[in-house]
Amino acid sequence: MDPNIHAEAHNGQPAQKIRILDSTLREGEQHPGVSFTNKQRIQIAWELDSFGVDQIEISPVVSPDHREATRTIIGLGLEADIVSHGRALRQDVDVSIDCGAKWCAAYLGISEVHMADKLRITRDEAMERAVDTVQYAKSHGLKVRFTLEDGSRADPEFVRKMCVAIRDAGVDRISLPDTVGVMRPAGMARFVGMVRDTVDTPLDVHTHNDMGLALANSLAGVDAGADQIHTTIDGIGERTGIPSLAEAAVVIARLYKSPNRLKLYQLRDLSKHIEMYTGIPIPESKPVVGSSAYKHKAGTHLAAILRNPAAYEPVPPDVVGNRRTIVFGELSGKTGAGHLMSILGLDGSDQQARDVAAGLKRLRMGDLLEMPLPDSLVQRITPDE
Numbered sequence: 316m317d318p319n320i321h322a323e324a325h326n327g328q329p330a331q332k333i334r335i336l337d338s339t340l341r342e343g344e345q346h347p348g349v350s351f352t353n354k355q356r357i358q359i360a361w362e363l364d365s366f367g368v369d370q371i372e373i374s375p376v377v378s379p380d381h382r383e384a385t386r387t388i389i390g391l392g393l394e395a396d397i398v399s400h401g402r403a404l405r406q407d408v409d410v411s412i413d414c415g416a417k418w419c420a421a422y423l424g425i426s427e428v429h430m431a432d433k434l435r436i437t438r439d440e441a442m443e444r445a446v447d448t449v450q451y452a453k454s455h456g457l458k459v460r461f462t463l464e465d466g467s468r469a470d471p472e473f474v475r476k477m478c479v480a481i482r483d484a485g486v487d488r489i490s491l492p493d494t495v496g497v498m499r500p501a502g503m504a505r506f507v508g509m510v511r512d513t514v515d516t517p518l519d520v521h522t523h524n525d526m527g528l529a530l531a532n533s534l535a536g537v538d539a540g541a542d543q544i545h546t547t548i549d550g551i552g553e554r555t556g557i558p559s560l561a562e563a564a565v566v567i568a569r570l571y572k573s574p575n576r577l578k579l580y581q582l583r584d585l586s587k588h589i590e591m592y593t594g595i596p597i598p599e600s601k602p603v604v605g606s607s608a609y610k611h612k613a614g615t616h617l618a619a620i621l622r623n624p625a626a627y628e629p630v631p632p633d634v635v636g637n638r639r640t641i642v643f644g645e646l647s648g649k650t651g652a653g654h655l656m657s658i659l660g661l662d663g664s665d666q667q668a669r670d671v672a673a674g675l676k677r678l679r680m681g682d683l684l685e686m687p688l689p690d691s692l693v694q695r696i697t698p699d700e
């Protein structure tokens with residue numbers, strides 16, 4: 316079956332573009348233990364822009380330092396929009412204006428628990444605050460995104476009313492977040508579809524990874540009509556974070572065939588830089604950028620990879636800046652052992668390779684050795700389709 320069902324759904328039409336807003340500088344800094352210096356913030360913004368994301372989010376209201384960084388990053392004149400994030404309050408919009416922002420984002424909790432217990436406001440007050448913030452930002456010439464925080468747990472009727480009210484106030488985008496990561500993909504699709512059927516404002520989805528469903532939920536939101544997803548490098552963010560830029564970028568490029576201009580080969584470096592800045596190691600099993608993402612171990616896998624890596628690689632490693640590695644040890648099998656012998660200059664027979672494989676198993680020492688397998692050592696390379 317063609318995994319590219321999104322493109323199929325377009326009946327041969329070119330796939331639609333799925334935009335990426337990267338929030339490493341806003342949501343990412345909400346990850347426990349993460350705090351960037353201004354130099355690092357500027358470097359990250361520059362790298363994200365070079366990589367090709369559509370929008371970069373940063374919050375100037377957090378500290379004077381952040382305000383300075385926001386001002387400087389806006390001044391760089393990057394291709395990506397710089398979205399200045401704050402609460403749905405005139406004073407936060409003023410901070411964005413003061414930084415020279417062209418885009419601002421305002422968020423307001425609209426679930427019962429957020430309105431009653433966090434904000435201590437009524438529905439009418441929430442509605443008033445939302446409309447006032449949008450009108451205020453628009454009257455100052457800003458493009459404005461409004462975030463219905465905790466919208467996935469809010470009363471659907473109230474969500475629709477809110478969307479109509481902010482649409483009428485001139486909002487440019489609406490962000491639909493699953494703030495505490497409790498949606499299933501089907502539920503997220505219904506949530507986004509309901510808003511899609513109510514207003515024609517462009518929609519963002521922002522999904523949290525509390526149960527590991529963040530990327531699946533964002534994609535369900537895209538399938539239901541949102542055109543922009545939120546990511547951070549390595550998925551860092553409040554608690555367990557949001558979708559990782561690397562995973563989202565590869566999915567939209569390779570599975571959705573979205574016509575972005577993403578330099579996927581920069582993904583591993585982006586991730587490495589964040590690892591260096593945060594001091595938080597990238598888990599080796601992390602999709603796309605982890606060191607194990609392109610390691611091959613079992614004998615049957617090695618045998619296939621040595622002839623054609625496409626057998627076990629959905630995307631070639633160089634496409635995302637990663638590296639293919641083979642692991643030798645007790646699982647290697649005859650072909651793996653034969654390859655190892657040939658690398659060592661041993662012109663082993665079939666029987667000798669079998670004996671070495673059997674010896675590796677008898678040793679019971681697990682994995683003994685890892686080594687890169689560049690394309691030049693692959694025996695038959697089928698060009699990437």
Ligand code: HCA
Nearest residue numbers: 422462464465490492494521
């Ligand atoms: C927050 C909440 C937020 C906002 C998302 C958005 C969420 O931490 O301020 O503005 O799109 O998860 O609801 O991150």
Ligand code: CU
Nearest residue numbers: 342494521553
């Ligand atoms: Cu969030």
